[in-house]
Amino acid sequence: MAASLSVAAVFTAGSAQAVRAQGTDENLRQHCVLDVASQQRTCYDDLSAATGAGRRSADTSGSVIGATVFEDAEYGGASLTITVPRPCPKNDEVDFALDLDDHWKNRISSVQAWSTCWVWLYPDSGGRAGPYKDGAPRLNSGINDRTVTVGLS
Amino acid sequence: MKSYGRAATVLGASAVVLAGLVSPGTAAAEEKPTVRQLLERCEQGHTDLCEFHPSGRPESYRGTAELVGGAANCSEGTSTRIIGWESTQTTTNSVGVTISAGSTLGEVFEVGFETSYQREWSWSTSKSDEIRHELGPGQAVEIYASPMRQKVTGTYEMHFGDPYYGHYYWYVHNVTVDGPARHEAWFTRVEDVDANC
Secondary structure, eight states: OOEEEEOOOEEEETTEEEEEOOOSGGGGSSEEEEETTTOEEEEESSHHHHHHHHHHHHHHHOOEEEEEEEEEGGGEEEEEEEEESSOOOOSSSOOEEEEOOTTTTTOOOEEEEOTTOOEEEEETTSOOEEEEOSEESSOOTTTTTOEEEEEEO | OOOOOOOOOOOOOSSOEEEOOBOTTOOOOOOOOOHHHHHHHHHTTOOSEEEEEEOSOOEEEEOOOEEEEEEEEOSSSOEEEEEEEEEEEOOEESSSSOOOTTSHHHHHHHHHHHHHHSSOOOSOEEEEEEEEEEEOTTEEEEEEEEOEEEEEEEEEEEEEEEEETTEEEEEEEEEEEEEEOTTOOOEEEEEEEEOOO
16 A cells, blocks of 8 residues: 655755655655655555565656665664665765655664665764665664764765 | 676566666566566676665564474383484575575575674574483374574565666565574474374
């Protein structure tokens, strides 16, 4: 069971495309896919449906999974799968940035990098953690539950 | 983490397969490869990237109890027997394709598991032990052993340099790999049975 809605403001900062994920009733569903290119967010009741749906939207919009972030350690709890228009080009830049909505701010405890992307986590206090090149089942205390922006490079 | 495949394997089914980025100028991309075809591309090294991404936490559970040994006392007196037993547990998967320690798909899975959870995957384990049991006249017992196992479900992600069935990126979802848990105690039980002396 899926439901889609648009995501708010898109802006460009340097080479990075930043998209804000909005909190809505969609958050009642635990596993969401946010497509940076189309600005669509779709939520599902389980993770496999979410990652599967990521490809379905990729099929039509031309996007690929860049990362999945999780509420709990070891990829547990709610998840947010971020799809991007293409694999990260490895150009030493953060190519995609996602400002988390209030629902997801300060909630991330584990992350998975997909495709060629590396994941960077930015806390509100400045600085950043990463890059996470594979999976990070337990974020250290400096960034656990403190991420407000996710970057992909 | 990034793998560039090799050898071959068997048939698979139950996983969901969905497409990725459409190649420019490709029209009829409705036809899809099978799970087996996709995984064989990874196995044979025909992908630019092949990775396994687990979904959620590994699930631990008590494996099925298997008959591993027994003894019967057909004498007229009580007898104390030392009953030895041995059992081996291996890794299975839900897609019917070979995912083992010696295969590329196995290596890809192992790297994905170990980098994701920061612990090693156990492909197989053997356990041997012995039980001391007193058997009365005409009495027999069977020994059952069950190990702890763990299973992980995830997705194989594949990138192709040239479009494969019209797409550069393919995903095989819901692949479950099920193997013995490491360093876990086995549960044994002894059941009385007919001696059939």
